[in-house]
Amino acid sequence: KxxxxxxxxxxxxxxxxxxxxxxxxxxxxxxxxxxxxxxxxxxxxxxxxxxxxxxxxxxxxxxxxxxxxxxxxxxxxxxxxxxxxxxxxxxxxxxxxxxxxxxxxxxxxxxxxxxxxxxxxxxxxxxxxAGIPTQGYNIVTQGDIYKFVKMTPSERRDLISDIAGITQYEERKQKAIQD
Ligand code: ATP
Ligand code: MG
Known part of the structure; x- marks a missing residue:
């Protein structure tokens, strides 16, 4: 690594x-x-x-x-x-x-x-x-934890999906359903 x-x-x-x-x-x-x-x-x-x-x-x-x-x-x-x-x-x-x-x-x-x-x-x-996508969630900045706590459950889920790398598949799935 x-x-x-x-x-x-x-x-x-x-x-x-x-x-x-x-x-x-x-x-x-x-x-x-x-x-x-x-x-x-x-x-x-x-x-x-x-x-x-x-x-x-x-x-x-x-x-x-x-x-x-x-x-x-x-x-x-x-x-x-x-x-x-x-x-x-x-x-x-x-x-x-x-x-x-x-x-x-x-x-x-x-x-x-x-x-x-x-x-x-x-x-x-x-x-x-190298596995460090620049648009990925690599850095937790000051105040982020506060924001995380204040999020609605669905916003929090979206963020976790982003970090886990699920969002890209979700986007592809939505596109496939549309087409
Ligand atoms: P805290 O514990 O409050 O979070 P910190 O160690 O994270 O503090 P930083 O935010 O990294 O502190 O640093 C802030 C300092 O950086 C301030 O004193 C600010 O004046 C200084 N600073 C920011 N931009 C510049 C710049 N362009 N030139 C000189 N000093 C700068
Ligand atoms: Mg600081």
Whole structure:
């Protein structure tokens, strides 16, 4: 099974205008720290890099809001690189798989796969082949549990169907009934 080994960031949200490498490794990782110290920003970094694209999902109005800014000083760009241990999950013959995304001050965003420029669609396809579909429910964000508790039983069932991968068959079934 593939897993995220480390995340390299530059100029992303509160991480500052410097290169940082955040080790995750296999299994369970807990990130602790005081309020506002950047715990959720790490989740946002993952969402940004893996192309689950809307700015709202990262608690930003536009992509350029993701670029580090403090006391009138703004980084020239924000970049997040996620390094997976491949373990045969990705159809690439490298031990590690690197996916990175960068956004500059003009709002232009670019991706790389193993250091080569790539289209967003290629990143999505690669992740889907590795069993990490970008439209899937991979990240539980702050407030999601509250929403889950507040849902109607049928909304909750729909969400569970999505996670379990049943929705796609349900959609096909509905289409077949219609035709
Ligand atoms: P909590 O425990 O309250 O959930 P947290 O550790 O999850 O806190 P985050 O939401 O990750 O905190 O970080 C919030 C901090 O990130 C805020 O202080 C905010 O000012 C800072 N921040 C967000 N965007 C930027 C940016 N573009 N430049 C600099 N700092 C930013
Ligand atoms: Mg938080």
């Amino acid at each position: 593939a897993y995220i080994d480390r995340i390299n960031v530059f100029g992303f949200k509160s991480y500052g205008e410097r290169y940082l490498s955040i080790p995750l490794g296999e299994g369970f990782t807990a990130i602790v720290g005081p309020n506002g110290s950047g715990k959720s920003n790490l989740g946002d970094a993952i969402v940004f890099c893996l192309g689950i694209a809307s700015a709202k999902a990262m608690r930003a109005i536009k992509l350029t809001d993701l670029i580090f800014s403090s006391k009138g000083k703004t980084a020239p760009y924000a970049e997040v690189e996620i390094i997976f241990k491949n373990n045969g999950a990705f159809p690439l013959n490298t031990e590690e798989v690197s996916i990175s995304r960068k956004v500059d001050l003009s709002g232009k965003s670019t991706y790389k796969i193993n250091s080569r420029p790539a289209k967003q669609q290629e990143v999505e396809e690669l992740l889907t082949l």
